[in-house]
Amino acid sequence: MKKTIFGILLFLVFTFPVKATEYLVGSITEFENGLTKVNPGDIIIWKDGIYTDVKINFNPLSNGTLEHPIYLRAQTSGKVSFSGSSQLFISGNYLIVEGLLFEGNCTLDTNQNVIDFKSKDKKINNEANHCRLTNCGIMNYSSTEESGKKNYYVNLIGTYNEVDNCTFVGKLNGGPTLVVEYKQKNGYVPGSDVAPSAFHHIHHNYFGFRTYSSNGGEQIRVGTSTTSFTHGFNLVEYNYFEDERIEAEIISNKSWDNIYRFNTFIGNDGAMVLRHGQKCFVYGNYINGKSGRNRSGGLRVINANNTVFNNYLENIEGGKGNSKVPISIMDGLKDSPLNGYYPADNAIVACNVVVNSYGPAIKMGASNKDLNKPTAAAKNVVLVGNTIINTIGENDSPFELTDINTTFEIIDNFYTNGKASESGFSLIKLNQFSLQNGIYKVKTKIDQKVLEEINNRLSIQGIKLSETEITEFNPNWILKKKDVGVSWIK
Numbered sequence: 186m187k188k189t190i191f192g193i194l195l196f197l198v199f200t201f202p203v204k205a206t207e208y209l210v211g212s213i214t215e216f217e218n219g220l221t222k223v224n225p226g227d228i229i230i231w232k233d234g235i236y237t238d239v240k241i242n243f244n245p246l247s248n249g250t251l252e253h254p255i256y257l258r259a260q261t262s263g264k265v266s267f268s269g270s271s272q273l274f275i276s277g278n279y280l281i282v283e284g285l286l287f288e289g290n291c292t293l294d295t296n297q298n299v300i301d302f303k304s305k306d307k308k309i310n311n312e313a314n315h316c317r318l319t320n321c322g323i324m325n326y327s328s329t330e331e332s333g334k335k336n337y338y339v340n341l342i343g344t345y346n347e348v349d350n351c352t353f354v355g356k357l358n359g360g361p362t363l364v365v366e367y368k369q370k371n372g373y374v375p376g377s378d379v380a381p382s383a384f385h386h387i388h389h390n391y392f393g394f395r396t397y398s399s400n401g402g403e404q405i406r407v408g409t410s411t412t413s414f415t416h417g418f419n420l421v422e423y424n425y426f427e428d429e430r431i432e433a434e435i436i437s438n439k440s441w442d443n444i445y446r447f448n449t450f451i452g453n454d455g456a457m458v459l460r461h462g463q464k465c466f467v468y469g470n471y472i473n474g475k476s477g478r479n480r481s482g483g484l485r486v487i488n489a490n491n492t493v494f495n496n497y498l499e500n501i502e503g504g505k506g507n508s509k510v511p512i513s514i515m516d517g518l519k520d521s522p523l524n525g526y527y528p529a530d531n532a533i534v535a536c537n538v539v540v541n542s543y544g545p546a547i548k549m550g551a552s553n554k555d556l557n558k559p560t561a562a563a564k565n566v567v568l569v570g571n572t573i574i575n576t577i578g579e580n581d582s583p584f585e586l587t588d589i590n591t592t593f594e595i596i597d598n599f600y601t602n603g604k605a606s607e608s609g610f611s612l613i614k615l616n617q618f619s620l621q622n623g624i625y626k627v628k629t630k631i632d633q634k635v636l637e638e639i640n641n642r643l644s645i646q647g648i649k650l651s652e653t654e655i656t657e658f659n660p661n662w663i664l665k666k667k668d669v670g671v672s673w674i675k
Contacts, residue, residue: 205226205227205228205253206222206223206224206227206228207227207228207229207230208222208223208227208228208229208230209230209232209260210229210230210231210232211231211232211234213239213240213241216229216231216241217242220243220244220245220246221245221246223245223246223247223255224247224255225247225248225249225250225252225253225254225255225279226249226253226254226255227255227256228255228256228258229255229256229257229258230258230259230260231257231258231259231260231265231285232260232265233259233260233261233264233265234264234265234266235266235268236265236266236267236268236271237267237268237269237271238269238270238271238292239267239269239271239272240270240271240272240274240305241257241267241271241272241273241274242274242276242304242305242306243257243273243274243275243276243277243280243282244274244275244276244277244304244305244306244311245277245280248277248278248279248280249277249278249279249280249281250278250279251279251315253279254279254280254281254317255277255279255280255281256280256281256282256283257280257281257282257283257285258281258282258283258284259283259284259285259286261284262283262284262320262671262672262673263284263286263322263671263673263674264286265284265285265286266286266287266288266289267285267286267287267288268287268288268289268290268291268326269290269291269292270291270292270293270297271287271299272293272297272298272299272300272301272305273285273287273299273300273301274300274301274303274304274305275300275301275302275303275313275316275318276302276303276304276311276312276313276343277311277313277314277316278313278314278315278316279314279315279316280313280316280317281316281317281319282316282317282318282319282321283319283320283321284320284321284673285321285322286321286322286323286324287299287300287321287322287323287324287326288322288323288324288325288326289325289326291326291327291328292328293328293334293336294334294336295333295334295335295336296335296336297336298336298337298338298339298340299323299326299336299337299338299339300318300321300323300338300339300340301340301342302316302339302340302341302342302343302346303340303342303343312342312343312344312368313342313343313346314343314344314345314346315344315345315346316343316346316347317346317347317348317349318339318346318347318348318349318351319347319348319349319350319351320350320351320671320672320673321351321352321671322351322352322353322354322670322671322674323338323339323351323352323353323354323356324352324353324354324355325354325355326338326355327355327356327357327358328357328358329357329358330357330358330359330396330397330398332358333359334358334359335358335359335360335401336358336360337360337361337362337363337364338353338356338362338363339353339362339363339364340364340366341363341364341365341366341383341385341387342366342368343368343383344381344382344383344384344385345383345384345385345386346383346385346386347385347386347387347388348363348385348386348387348388348390349386349387349388349389349390350389350390350669350670350671350672351390351391351670351671352390352391352393352670352671352674353390353391353392353393353395353404354391354392354393354394354395355393355394355395356395356397356402357395357396357397358397359397359399359401359402360401361401361402361403361404361405361406361437362392362395362403362404362405363387363392363404363405363406364405364406364407365383365385365405365406365407365408365417365419365440366408366409367380367381367383367408367409367412367415367417367440368380368381369411369412375410375411375412375523376411376413376414376523377414378414378415378416378441380412380415381415382415382416382417382418382442383417383418383419384417384418384419385417385419385420386419386420387405387419387420387421387422387424388420388421388422388423388424389423389424389668389669389670390424390425390669390670391424391425391427391666391669391670391671392404392405392424392425392426392427392429393427393428394427394428394429394430395428395429395430396429396430396431396432397431397432398431400432400433401432402429402431402432403432403434403435403436403437403455404426404429404435404436405421405424405435405436405437406434406436406437406439407419407421407436407437407438407439407440407443407462408438408439408440408461408462409439410439410461410523410524411523412439412440413439413440413441413461413462413523414440414441414462415440415441416440416441416442417440417441417442417443417462418442418443418646419440419443419444420443420444420446421436421443421444421445421446421448422444422445422446422447422448423447423448423664423668423669424448424449424664424669425448425449425451425664425666425668425669425670426448426449426450426451426453427450427451427452427453427666428451428452428453428476429453429454429455430453430454430478430480431454431480432454432455433454433455433456433458433482433509434455434456434458434460434485435450435453435455435456435457435458436448436457436458437458437460438458438459438460438461438462438465439460439461439462440461440462441462441463441464441465442462442463442464442465442645442646443462443465443466444465444466444646445457445465445466445467445468445470446466446467446468446469446470447469447470447662447664448470448471448664449470449471449663449664450470450471450472450473450474451473452473452474452475452476452481453474453476453481454476454478454480454481454482454503455480455481455482456481456482456483456484456485456503456509456513457470457472457483457484457485458484458485458487459485459486459487459488459491459493460485460487460488461487461488461523461527462488462491463488463489463490463491464490464491464492464642464645465491465492466491466492466493466642466643466646467484467491467492467493467494467496468492468493468494468495468496468655469495469496469658469659469662470496470497470662471496471497471658471662471663471664472484472496472497472498472499472501473498473499473500474498474499474500474501474502474503474542475499475500475502476502477502478502479502479503479505479507480502480503480507480509481500481501481502481503481509482501482503482507482509482510482511482513483498483501483503483509483510483511483512483513483539483542484496484498484511484512484513484537485512485513485515486512486513486514486515486529486532486534487515487517487526487527487528487529488517488527488528488529489527489528489529489530489531489532490530490531490532490642491529491532491533492532492533492535492639492642492643493512493532493533493534493535493537494533494534494535494536494537494639494655495535495536495537495654495655495656495657495658496537496538496658497537497538497540497624497658497663498511498512498537498538498539498540498542499539499540499541499542500540500541500542501539501542501543501544502542502543503543503544504542504543504544504545504578504581505543505544505578508544509544510542510543510544510545510546510547510548510551510585511539511542511544511546511547512534512537512539512546512547512548512571513547513548513551514529514532514534514547514548514549514550514551514563514566514568515528515529515550515551515552515553515563516528516529516550516551516552516560516561516562516563516588516591517529517560517561517563518556518558518559518560518561519558519559519560519561521561525556526552526553526556527561528560528561528562528563528564529563529566530563530564530565530566531564531565531566532563532566532567533566533567533569533635533638533639533642534547534566534567534568534569534571535567535568535569535570535571535631535635535639535655536569536570536571536629536631536655536656536657537571537572538571538572538574538625538627538658539571539572539573539574540574540575540625541574541575541577542576542577543576543577543578543581544576544578544581545576545581545582545583545584545585546571546573546576546581546582546583546584546600547568547571547573547583547584547585548584548585548587549563549566549568549584549585549586549587549588549591549593550562550563550586550587550588550589550590550591551587552587552588560588562588562590562591562592563588563591563592563593564591564592565592565593565594566591566592566593566594567593567594567635567638568584568593568594568595568596568598568609569594569595569596569597569598569631569632569635570597570598570629570630570631570632570635570656571598571599572598572599572600572613572618572625572627572629573598573599573600573601573610574600574601574613574618574625574627575601575602576600576602583598583600583610584598584609584610595609595610596609596632597609597629597630597631597632598610598611599611599612599613599617600612600613601613621660622660624658624660624663626657626658627657627658628657629656629657631652631655631656636652636655639655640655
């Protein structure tokens with residue numbers, strides 16, 4: 186059969202991709218003109234330079250596609266710098282922002298976030314889906330704490346968005362560095378589970394020095410108490426957190442079904458906290474609390490049905506100065522409000538290693554004494570296969586139970602020194618651990634029923650792990666600074 190001319194043209198169209206068009210811009214007028222012209226695969230390139238008070242609304246008339254996203258890219262990564270009241274808004278589908286820098290004098294007001302994954306035009310309410318922020322920096326671009334202004338460096342809204350290989354440092358004012366915000370449609374009832382899942386992926390970012398003297402200085406917050414029953418399905422992995430000061434939480438989880446894994450925490454004052462939400466997973470993280478400020482925490486578990494396993498914690502100092510312990514499994518409040526505390530019922534805390542740390546290494550039944558309200562003890566907690574090496578406080582023990590109404594199973598846990606205040610901890614034998622490149626390799630025992638239950642819980646995330654992945658910490662999970670953040674300052 187002869188090929189028709191039409192058939193040949195179709196063959197050419199689908200066989201040879203159309204070359205992307207590039208638009209070089211250096212002002213909002215040029216940028217907005219480019220937005221009216223771009224098609225899937227096209228690239229808007231912002232000229233190198235220093236820009237002040239620029240509001241970038243990346244909302245092209247055409248959406249990108251999975252195969253051909255639309256780009257907003259710095260001419261040279263790190264050489265396109267914005268300051269003053271500059272902001273970036275990203276809205277639409279399959280858009281990628283790459284190489285921009287926000288730095289220097291910041292005049293943004295309260296609730297004016299540096300980067301928002303939504304349209305600048307509030308009437309449109311157009312959010313971002315399948316969009317990506319990569320190789321961008323927000324550095325020392327904040328108001329002072331004394332100004333009273335609160336905002337975020339990044340506000341993640343929409344679905345299936347990605348933030349990777351970015352550097353965030355120097356935030357001094359109120360408001361978390363990066364926030365996942367769930368969409369609340371008109372009539373949303375606080376505490377309902379109807380807000381859409383987000384499915385965001387946050388990875389290989391550097392979160393450096395920040396400080397704030399009150400609540401609200403987290404590096405990452407996923408959700409709020411109002412949307413804390415939302416099934417988020419967000420993945421936070423391979424991020425590096427360093428020198429976050431005063432704030433009690435480095436990451437604050439406030440929704441369901443999120444995963445926090447393979448992150449590295451160095452010299453922070455806070456902890457990895459499951460503040461609200463259920464069915465979350467914290468595993469494979471490395472936490473080194475050594476800072477000399479005696480404030481560092483480790484892992485704090487609040488709310489039901491969460492799973493914490495195979496994390497490596499060392500040099501946690503908070504038990505010496507601020508009543509923060511390496512692993513805390515908390516009581517809740519009776520008839521707790523949404524922004525209160527729910528008990529850590531059905532928590533699994535397994536195969537974690539705690540080294541050279543102050544305080545009871547694992548504290549069960551801890552409560553927030555400041556609230557001065559009746560507490561609700563956690564029920565059906567499983568504590569299995571954890572190893573405590575060298576508790577270093579004068580009277581420190583591997584385990585402390587502070588609420589006798591807690592119900593729990595505690596088996597096959599080990600320690601090298603100190604007093605075991607409860608059954609379930611036994612003296613570790615020398616052939617059960619060894620020191621390799623500064624990290625203790627531990628042969629952990631775990632009850633097979635618990636192993637199966639962990640994988641059963643993970644199945645909702647489409648994950649199944651081997652026994653080794655659950656019980657043996659891999660030193661290769663510990664990140665180096667060069668592995669994360671922007672490429673252009675390494």
